[in-house]
Amino acid sequence: ATQPYDPDNIFAKILRGEIPCDRVYEDDYALAFHDIAKQAPTHILVIPRGAYVGWDDFSARASEAEIAGFVRAVGTVARNAGLVAPGYRLLANSGIDAGQEVPHLHVHLFAGKSLGPMLA
Numbered sequence: 001a002t003q004p005y006d007p008d009n010i011f012a013k014i015l016r017g018e019i020p021c022d023r024v025y026e027d028d029y030a031l032a033f034h035d036i037a038k039q040a041p042t043h044i045l046v047i048p049r050g051a052y053v054g055w056d057d058f059s060a061r062a063s064e065a066e067i068a069g070f071v072r073a074v075g076t077v078a079r080n081a082g083l084v085a086p087g088y089r090l091l092a093n094s095g096i097d098a099g100q101e102v103p104h105l106h107v108h109l110f111a112g113k114s115l116g117p118m119l120a
């Protein structure tokens with residue numbers, strides 16, 4: 001089982017508007033904003049609005065609408081940023097071994113250069 005959701009994690013505060021973010025997209029299911037410490041020329045984080053720690057509880061508990069909405073939002077962010085042709089990388093750290101720092105599910109979108117091999 002995943003850890004309980006911490007409503008005071010930094011992305012929960014961003015969702016509530018208690019902490020600012022550099023927003024690039026939002027809809028009923030998702031919010032996307034620039035990573036504060038970018039690791040590529042384009043580095044966007046896409047998060048679901050729902051209270052999910054990581055991939056496990058999201059895939060197990062989220063509704064079909066939430067899952068579809070989140071997946072569509074990730075694609076929309078990439079499309080809106082003009083990244084379909086040049087390409088981009090999606091990455092989601094889930095849990096300790098992956099080094100997940102913020103306990104609210106997020107997908108990293110990296111783009112803007114040739115990204116090289118995975119896990120370099």
Ligand code: 5GP
Nearest residue numbers: 010021033034035036037093099100101102
């Ligand atoms: P993780 O290691 O959990 O997969 O990634 C967390 C990401 O969140 C990191 O890339 C980190 O730079 C980013 N991050 C942490 N705190 C903030 C914040 O307050 N604002 C924004 N925009 N990004 C943050």
